Amino acid sequence: MEMSSCMSGFGGTVQGELSEGLARLKSEHPPLREKMDGMYSLTQKIDQGIDMEENFHELIIKVKEFKGELDPHSEREEGVLFPMMGAYIGTTSGPIAVMEYEHDQAKSKIGAFLDQAKVGESTTDEKKKLAELVQNAYFILTDHFNKEENVLFPMAERMLSDVEKADLLQKIKEI
Numbered sequence: 001m002e003m004s005s006c007m008s009g010f011g012g013t014v015q016g017e018l019s020e021g022l023a024r025l026k027s028e029h030p031p032l033r034e035k036m037d038g039m040y041s042l043t044q045k046i047d048q049g050i051d052m053e054e055n056f057h058e059l060i061i062k063v064k065e066f067k068g069e070l071d072p073h074s075e076r077e078e079g080v081l082f083p084m085m086g087a088y089i090g091t092t093s094g095p096i097a098v099m100e101y102e103h104d105q106a107k108s109k110i111g112a113f114l115d116q117a118k119v120g121e122s123t124t125d126e127k128k129k130l131a132e133l134v135q136n137a138y139f140i141l142t143d144h145f146n147k148e149e150n151v152l153f154p155m156a157e158r159m160l161s162d163v164e165k166a167d168l169l170q171k172i173k174e175i
Contacts, residue, residue: 016154016157018153018154018157019157019160019162019165019168019169020165020169021081021165021166021168021169021172022081022153022156022157022165022168024169024172025073025076025077025081025148025153025172026148026149026153028069028073028076029145029148029149031069032066032069032070032073032141032145033142033145035062035065035066035069036066036138036141036142038062039059039062039063039066039134039138040134040135040138042055042058042059042062042131042134043059043131043132043134043135043138046059046127046128046131047128047131047132049124052124052127056117056122056127056130056131059117059131059134060114060117063110063113063114063117063134064114066110067110067114070106070107070110070141072175074103074107075175076171076172076175077099077103077148078100078103079171079175080168080171080172080175081156081168081172082096082099082100084156084160084164084167084168085152085155085156085159085160088159089159095151095152095155098147099144099147099148099152102140102141102143102144102147103144105137105140106137106140106141106144109133109134109136109137109140110133110134110137112133113130113131113133113134113137116130117130
Protein backbone atom coordinates (compact mmCIF):
# COMPACT_ATOMS: atom_id res chain seq x y z
CA MET A 1 0.00 0.00 0.00
CA GLU A 2 1.60 3.28 -1.19
CA MET A 3 0.86 6.11 1.25
CA SER A 4 3.73 8.55 0.88
CA SER A 5 2.33 10.22 -2.24
CA CYS A 6 -0.86 11.11 -0.34
CA MET A 7 1.07 13.30 2.07
CA SER A 8 2.54 15.54 -0.61
CA GLY A 9 -0.73 17.44 -0.77
CA PHE A 10 -0.52 18.29 2.92
CA GLY A 11 2.88 19.88 3.10
CA GLY A 12 4.93 17.05 1.70
CA THR A 13 8.67 16.89 1.69
CA VAL A 14 9.35 18.84 -1.48
CA GLN A 15 10.14 22.51 -0.93
CA GLY A 16 9.55 24.32 -4.19
CA GLU A 17 10.15 27.89 -5.17
CA LEU A 18 7.78 30.44 -3.69
CA SER A 19 6.01 32.94 -5.90
CA GLU A 20 7.23 36.53 -5.62
CA GLY A 21 4.63 37.68 -3.08
CA LEU A 22 5.16 34.72 -0.76
CA ALA A 23 8.93 34.96 -1.16
CA ARG A 24 8.69 38.63 -0.21
CA LEU A 25 6.76 37.83 2.99
CA LYS A 26 9.31 35.14 3.84
CA SER A 27 12.20 37.54 3.15
CA GLU A 28 10.86 39.88 5.84
CA HIS A 29 11.50 37.25 8.51
CA PRO A 30 15.35 37.34 8.71
CA PRO A 31 15.57 41.08 9.57
CA LEU A 32 12.73 40.63 12.09
CA ARG A 33 14.52 37.61 13.58
CA GLU A 34 17.71 39.63 13.88
CA LYS A 35 15.89 42.32 15.85
CA MET A 36 14.19 39.64 17.96
CA ASP A 37 17.58 38.09 18.79
CA GLY A 38 18.88 41.48 19.90
CA MET A 39 15.84 42.02 22.13
CA TYR A 40 16.12 38.52 23.57
CA SER A 41 19.79 39.08 24.38
CA LEU A 42 18.85 42.25 26.29
CA THR A 43 16.10 40.42 28.20
CA GLN A 44 18.64 37.84 29.33
CA LYS A 45 20.96 40.57 30.62
CA ILE A 46 18.05 42.18 32.45
CA ASP A 47 17.10 38.81 33.92
CA GLN A 48 20.67 38.49 35.21
CA GLY A 49 20.63 42.04 36.59
CA ILE A 50 23.41 43.26 34.28
CA ASP A 51 23.46 47.06 33.70
CA MET A 52 19.74 47.07 34.47
CA GLU A 53 18.81 50.70 33.66
CA GLU A 54 20.92 50.90 30.52
CA ASN A 55 19.72 47.54 29.13
CA PHE A 56 16.09 48.22 30.03
CA HIS A 57 16.21 51.59 28.28
CA GLU A 58 17.81 49.93 25.25
CA LEU A 59 15.13 47.21 25.28
CA ILE A 60 12.36 49.83 25.15
CA ILE A 61 14.01 51.42 22.10
CA LYS A 62 14.55 48.07 20.37
CA VAL A 63 10.98 46.89 21.03
CA LYS A 64 9.58 50.12 19.56
CA GLU A 65 11.77 49.69 16.44
CA PHE A 66 10.77 46.04 16.16
CA LYS A 67 7.07 46.83 16.49
CA GLY A 68 7.46 49.41 13.72
CA GLU A 69 8.66 46.67 11.37
CA LEU A 70 6.43 43.87 12.66
CA ASP A 71 3.16 45.80 12.29
CA PRO A 72 3.28 46.27 8.48
CA HIS A 73 4.51 42.67 8.05
CA SER A 74 1.57 41.40 10.11
CA GLU A 75 -0.81 43.60 8.13
CA ARG A 76 0.42 42.10 4.86
CA GLU A 77 -0.29 38.62 6.22
CA GLU A 78 -3.52 39.33 8.12
CA GLY A 79 -4.98 41.73 5.59
CA VAL A 80 -4.01 39.95 2.38
CA LEU A 81 -2.56 36.41 2.63
CA PHE A 82 -4.73 34.99 5.40
CA PRO A 83 -8.06 36.04 3.82
CA MET A 84 -6.93 34.67 0.43
CA MET A 85 -6.07 31.32 2.00
CA GLY A 86 -9.15 31.48 4.21
CA ALA A 87 -11.34 31.39 1.11
CA TYR A 88 -10.08 27.81 0.62
CA ILE A 89 -9.53 26.50 4.15
CA GLY A 90 -11.59 28.82 6.36
CA THR A 91 -10.42 31.21 9.05
CA THR A 92 -12.31 30.16 12.18
CA SER A 93 -10.23 27.04 12.81
CA GLY A 94 -7.15 25.40 11.36
CA PRO A 95 -3.89 27.02 10.21
CA ILE A 96 -5.20 30.56 9.61
CA ALA A 97 -6.89 30.72 13.02
CA VAL A 98 -3.66 29.53 14.66
CA MET A 99 -1.55 32.09 12.77
CA GLU A 100 -3.89 34.94 13.71
CA TYR A 101 -3.97 33.79 17.34
CA GLU A 102 -0.16 33.77 17.47
CA HIS A 103 -0.03 37.24 15.92
CA ASP A 104 -2.49 38.46 18.57
CA GLN A 105 -0.53 36.84 21.40
CA ALA A 106 2.82 38.29 20.31
CA LYS A 107 1.37 41.77 19.68
CA SER A 108 -0.42 41.66 23.03
CA LYS A 109 2.82 40.90 24.89
CA ILE A 110 4.75 43.58 23.00
CA GLY A 111 1.93 46.08 23.57
CA ALA A 112 1.77 45.28 27.29
CA PHE A 113 5.53 45.76 27.56
CA LEU A 114 5.42 49.15 25.82
CA ASP A 115 2.39 50.28 27.85
CA GLN A 116 4.03 49.43 31.17
CA ALA A 117 7.73 50.03 30.52
CA LYS A 118 8.75 53.50 31.64
CA VAL A 119 12.42 54.37 31.97
CA GLY A 120 13.44 54.92 35.59
CA GLU A 121 10.00 54.11 37.00
CA SER A 122 10.19 50.36 37.61
CA THR A 123 11.81 48.27 40.32
CA THR A 124 14.32 45.61 39.35
CA ASP A 125 11.69 42.89 39.76
CA GLU A 126 9.18 44.85 37.65
CA LYS A 127 11.79 45.27 34.90
CA LYS A 128 12.45 41.53 34.93
CA LYS A 129 8.72 40.77 34.68
CA LEU A 130 8.32 43.25 31.83
CA ALA A 131 11.34 41.79 30.02
CA GLU A 132 9.65 38.39 30.35
CA LEU A 133 6.80 39.70 28.16
CA VAL A 134 9.34 40.37 25.42
CA GLN A 135 10.86 36.91 25.91
CA ASN A 136 7.41 35.34 25.56
CA ALA A 137 6.80 37.28 22.34
CA TYR A 138 10.21 36.10 21.11
CA PHE A 139 9.33 32.43 21.68
CA ILE A 140 5.89 32.81 20.08
CA LEU A 141 7.26 34.57 16.99
CA THR A 142 10.26 32.26 16.56
CA ASP A 143 7.91 29.27 16.42
CA HIS A 144 5.39 31.23 14.34
CA PHE A 145 7.91 32.21 11.65
CA ASN A 146 9.04 28.58 11.39
CA LYS A 147 5.43 27.44 10.87
CA GLU A 148 4.87 30.08 8.20
CA GLU A 149 8.06 29.22 6.34
CA ASN A 150 7.71 25.43 6.53
CA VAL A 151 3.93 24.95 6.36
CA LEU A 152 1.85 28.03 5.59
CA PHE A 153 3.81 29.61 2.72
CA PRO A 154 4.32 26.28 0.87
CA MET A 155 0.60 25.52 1.42
CA ALA A 156 -0.32 28.93 -0.05
CA GLU A 157 2.01 28.31 -2.99
CA ARG A 158 0.13 25.12 -3.86
CA MET A 159 -3.32 26.51 -3.06
CA LEU A 160 -3.42 29.92 -4.74
CA SER A 161 -3.86 30.34 -8.47
CA ASP A 162 -1.35 32.33 -10.54
CA VAL A 163 -3.87 35.20 -10.70
CA GLU A 164 -4.24 35.15 -6.90
CA LYS A 165 -0.45 35.10 -6.47
CA ALA A 166 -0.14 38.17 -8.70
CA ASP A 167 -2.94 39.84 -6.71
CA LEU A 168 -1.16 38.95 -3.46
CA LEU A 169 2.07 40.55 -4.66
CA GLN A 170 0.28 43.72 -5.80
CA LYS A 171 -1.64 44.09 -2.53
CA ILE A 172 1.36 43.48 -0.24
CA LYS A 173 3.36 46.06 -2.19
CA GLU A 174 0.72 48.62 -1.24
CA ILE A 175 1.10 48.04 2.52
